[in-house]
Amino acid sequence: MSRKPVEAEIGIIGGSGLYELSMLADARSVDVSTPFGPPSGPIVLGELAGRRVAFVSRHGAGHRLSPSEVPAAANIYALRQLGVAEAVAVSAVGSLRAELRPGDLVVQDQLVDLTRGIRRATFFEAGVVAHLPFADPYCARLRPLLVAAARRAQGATVHDSGTYVCIEGPQFSSRAESELYRSWGMDVIGMTAAPEAKLAREAGICLTGLALVTDYDCWRRDEEAVTASMVADTMRRNVVAAQAAIAEFLATAPPAQPCDCHDALDHALLSDLAGAGEGILARLGPIVEKVPR
Numbered sequence: 187m188s189r190k191p192v193e194a195e196i197g198i199i200g201g202s203g204l205y206e207l208s209m210l211a212d213a214r215s216v217d218v219s220t221p222f223g224p225p226s227g228p229i230v231l232g233e234l235a236g237r238r239v240a241f242v243s244r245h246g247a248g249h250r251l252s253p254s255e256v257p258a259a260a261n262i263y264a265l266r267q268l269g270v271a272e273a274v275a276v277s278a279v280g281s282l283r284a285e286l287r288p289g290d291l292v293v294q295d296q297l298v299d300l301t302r303g304i305r306r307a308t309f310f311e312a313g314v315v316a317h318l319p320f321a322d323p324y325c326a327r328l329r330p331l332l333v334a335a336a337r338r339a340q341g342a343t344v345h346d347s348g349t350y351v352c353i354e355g356p357q358f359s360s361r362a363e364s365e366l367y368r369s370w371g372m373d374v375i376g377m378t379a380a381p382e383a384k385l386a387r388e389a390g391i392c393l394t395g396l397a398l399v400t401d402y403d404c405w406r407r408d409e410e411a412v413t414a415s416m417v418a419d420t421m422r423r424n425v426v427a428a429q430a431a432i433a434e435f436l437a438t439a440p441p442a443q444p445c446d447c448h449d450a451l452d453h454a455l456l457s458d459l460a461g462a463g464e465g466i467l468a469r470l471g472p473i474v475e476k477v478p479r
């Protein structure tokens with residue numbers, strides 16, 4: 187199978203509030219189709235500091251897709267198809283810890299997936315089975331680079347680790363749920379990091395997350411229970427900080443390096459690709475093109 191030309195090296199997935207990357211030069215929108223359906227919307231290709239970037243707004247134009255409706259598989263597939271090897275996934279989160287304040291940025295290092303099976307969580311099916319390592323959901327090479335860039339950008343307090351618990355939503359948690367997640371040691375709560383990170387791992391993309399703290403969820407009795415309008419207010423400030431962090435990251439991160447993430451699939455396939463049908467191989471396309479066979 188011949189490789190398509192690389193249109194972009196770095197992907198940025200924008201979450202609530204981050205619907206565009208205004209700092210991209212020569213920006214143009216492309217419609218990408220995938221065997222897993224259309225992505226959330228057109229992908230914006232552009233450049234910053236000589237790096238070719240692909241931006242996708244996770245919830246689509248006008249924020250029309252609920253977390254359960256976000257076509258994460260199509261988004262990740264589309265980025266891979268464009269040549270993306272590294273990506274930053276930005277998401278709005280609630281804080282489950284007093285020290286993670288609204289307005290802070292968290293470069294999470296762990297993920298607990300409490301989504302409920304509504305979302306496509308794997309590319310592999312129809313006779314092709316893969317069990318990928320996911321002990322460390324985010325790229326160990328990329329994460330410190332993003333932390334350092336976000337700190338240099340000085341847009342907000344930056345926390346260099348944290349566990350993100352991903353719920354199905356779209357409702358926020360009950361107080362009992364919020365307390366339960368705190369008792370488990372979770373740090374931030376959101377609705378979109380999973381299964382997106384799992385799909386990125388399957389696609390061999392180095393992924394790092396950037397969580398923007400908007401509120402204290404509902405566990406703090408002295409705080410008002412979280413509402414969508416409160417989230418929106420802090421989100422506006424967070425988006426400015428996130429854009430500064432991303433701009434600094436793009437301007438300073440070294441060109442894509444070899445990384446274990448790119449080869450994660452090599453020893454994870456239990457099925458022999460040679461025996462898989464042409465249909466499924468064509469469908470998996472860029473996901474399996476690097477796998478030795």
Ligand SMILES: [Zn+2]
Nearest residue numbers: 325392445447
């Ligand atoms: Zn990596």
